[in-house]
Structures are given as C-alpha cells and as structure tokens.
Amino acid sequence: MSGINTLEGKEIVLAVTGSIAAVDTVRLAHALRRRGARVQAVMSSAACGILHPAALTYATGRPAITG
Known part of the structure; x- marks a missing residue:
C-alpha cells in the first residue's frame, strides 16, 4: 500500500x-499513528469532561497531557 508511512x-x-x-x-x-507519526494529545479540562484521557493515551501510545 503506497503512502502508508507518509508521516x-x-x-x-x-x-x-x-x-x-x-x-x-x-x-x-x-x-x-498508522501513517508513522508520533502523536501527543493535549486535552483541556472541558475535553476531559467529554472524553476520558485514557482513550487518547491508548490511541497515541503516550500519556495524554491534561489541564
């Protein structure tokens, strides 16, 4: 598949x-991540009320930064 690691x-x-x-x-x-990027999630406190940081930690493979 071409372009798979474009990032x-x-x-x-x-x-x-x-x-x-x-x-x-x-x-x-x-x-x-599937395309090769390293992703760091940064979440506002309002975002944490909608989405649990563990979901983005799982998706990125790195602890989500919250605040």
Missing part, C-alpha cells in the same frame, strides 16, 4: 478542546 518521523501535537467532536480525536490519533 514517518513527524511529531504531531493533537490539541483537544471541549467540543462533542473530541470523541473523533481517538480515531484521528490512531490514523496518524
């Missing part, structure tokens, strides 16, 4: 805020 070596910060769309970031983080 190899890239570091991406995924900032998640308090919108219902926050639930879609798990799928996005997983897709970015």
Whole structure:
C-alpha cells in the first residue's frame, strides 16, 4: 500500500478542546499513528469532561497531557 508511512518521523501535537467532536480525536490519533507519526494529545479540562484521557493515551501510545 503506497503512502502508508507518509508521516514517518513527524511529531504531531493533537490539541483537544471541549467540543462533542473530541470523541473523533481517538480515531484521528490512531490514523496518524498508522501513517508513522508520533502523536501527543493535549486535552483541556472541558475535553476531559467529554472524553476520558485514557482513550487518547491508548490511541497515541503516550500519556495524554491534561489541564
């Protein structure tokens, strides 16, 4: 499959805020990792009310930063 590692070596910060769309970031983080990116999730306190940080920790393979 061509283009599978198109993000190899890239570091991406995924900032998640308090919108219902926050639930879609798990799928996005997983897709970015499949393409070779290292993803770090940063979540606002409002985002943590919508999505548990453990979900993004699982999707990114790195602890989500909350605040």
